[in-house]
Amino acid sequence: SQQGEEDPQALSIQEGENATMNCSYKTSINNLQWYRQNSGRGLVHLILIRSNEREKHSGRLRVTLDTSKKSSSLLITASRAADTASYFCATDENNDMRFGAGTRLTVKP
Amino acid sequence: DSGVTQTPKHLITATGQRVTLRCSPRSGDLSVYWYQQSLDQGLQFLIQYYNGEERAKGNILERFSAQQFPDLHSELNLSSLELGDSALYFCASSIHSTGELFFGEGSRLTVL
Numbered sequence: 001s002q003q004g005e006e007d008p009q010a011l012s013i014q015e016g017e018n019a020t021m022n023c024s025y026k027t028s029i030n031n032l033q034w035y036r037q038n039s040g041r042g043l044v045h046l047i048l049i050r051s052n053e054r055e056k057h058s059g060r061l062r063v064t065l066d067t068s069k070k071s072s073s074l075l076i077t078a079s080r081a082a083d084t085a086s087y088f089c090a091t092d093e094n095n096d097m098r099f100g101a102g103t104r105l106t107v108k109p
Numbered sequence: 110d111s112g113v114t115q116t117p118k119h120l121i122t123a124t125g126q127r128v129t130l131r132c133s134p135r136s137g138d139l140s141v142y143w144y145q146q147s148l149d150q151g152l153q154f155l156i157q158y159y160n161g162e163e164r165a166k167g168n169i170l171e172r173f174s175a176q177q178f179p180d181l182h183s184e185l186n187l188s189s190l191e192l193g194d195s196a197l198y199f200c201a202s203s204i205h206s207t208g209e210l211f212f213g214e215g216s217r218l219t220v221l
Contacts, residue, residue, distance in 0.1 A: 030207065042111060042199060042212035043152075088151065092207035096165035097142060101151035 005100045006089055012106040019076040021103040023089030024069075030092050032065060034074050037086045037102070046074075046087075081109045112136065115200050115213035123221055127188040130216045134181055134202030140164070141183040142210065143175055146197040158183055159206055190220045 007022045023032065031050045035043040049056045049065045049072065056063045062075040076083055086102040112135035122128055134141050139160045144152040145168075154167030158177035169175075172190075177183040187194060197217050201210040 033209065035210075040197070040215075040217075042113075042214045043201070043210070044111075044212070045209045048209055090210070094165065095207060096154065096157050096167070097201075097203075097207055097210055098154045098167070099144070099152040 006087070006103045008103060009101065010104045010106070012108065013079055015079060015081055015107055015109050017079055017107075019079050019083070019105055019107070021074045021087050021105070023072045023074070023091075023100060025072075025089075025091045025093060026070065027093045029067075032072050032092075033090045033097070034061075034063060034072075035088045035090060035099070037088065039085075043088065076105075079105075079107045081107050083107045111211040111213065113200060113202050113211050113213035115198075115216050117216055118214065119217045119219075121219045121221065122190060124190055124192060126190050126220075127186065128190065128218065130185040130187070130198050130200075130218075132183045132185070132200030132202075132213060134183070134200075135211050138202035138204050138211070139181065140203045140206050140208075141177055141181070142201045142203075143169075143183070143185050144199045144201065146199060146215075148196075152199065155185070157206075164206065187218070190218075192220050194218065195220045 033048045034046045037043045060077045065072045088102040090099045114133040143155040155169040157165040175185045197215040199215045201212045
């Protein structure tokens, strides 16, 4: 079964705007990861945040983690058309890595 | 290039048949995961191996089986195929059990 659940399912924005995606999970985790998938391709790891971290940055990406709410958010700032992809969160709730259904992001030029 | 190799890239077969998908993990990675992704859907976790041993099982059908060999490559066997088994099958590897995953480009299975 899937674990993390992303929201929204789809998001469409203009180039230059910020995109925020959310992920919720059910139990306790050691880490939460975000991945990107271009259509039909393999997933690519973006960022990992550990349960004792609250915020992490990587370039234009900012990830937050709220363990009390069992949720995480991924913010992509100053989006580009090349950011168009599906974004997935993955958690290790069962000591294995399970993914949510993903958020499909479309960035219009 | 993630360093994870999956073969074949594409496979077309008929209902009732059996196929084997192969995965070579990144050098040094001990953990191999298999996932199924149906059209425009999320990834369904099938099974995980760690250093040759089955470590976790997800939504893997009884018609499906997998193994990890001593050289750490893994195979996913799908039998008595049904139309609904048509999907992208991904393999991913990692050094640790729940660390960063490196994905192959997938094997696209079409069952006619």
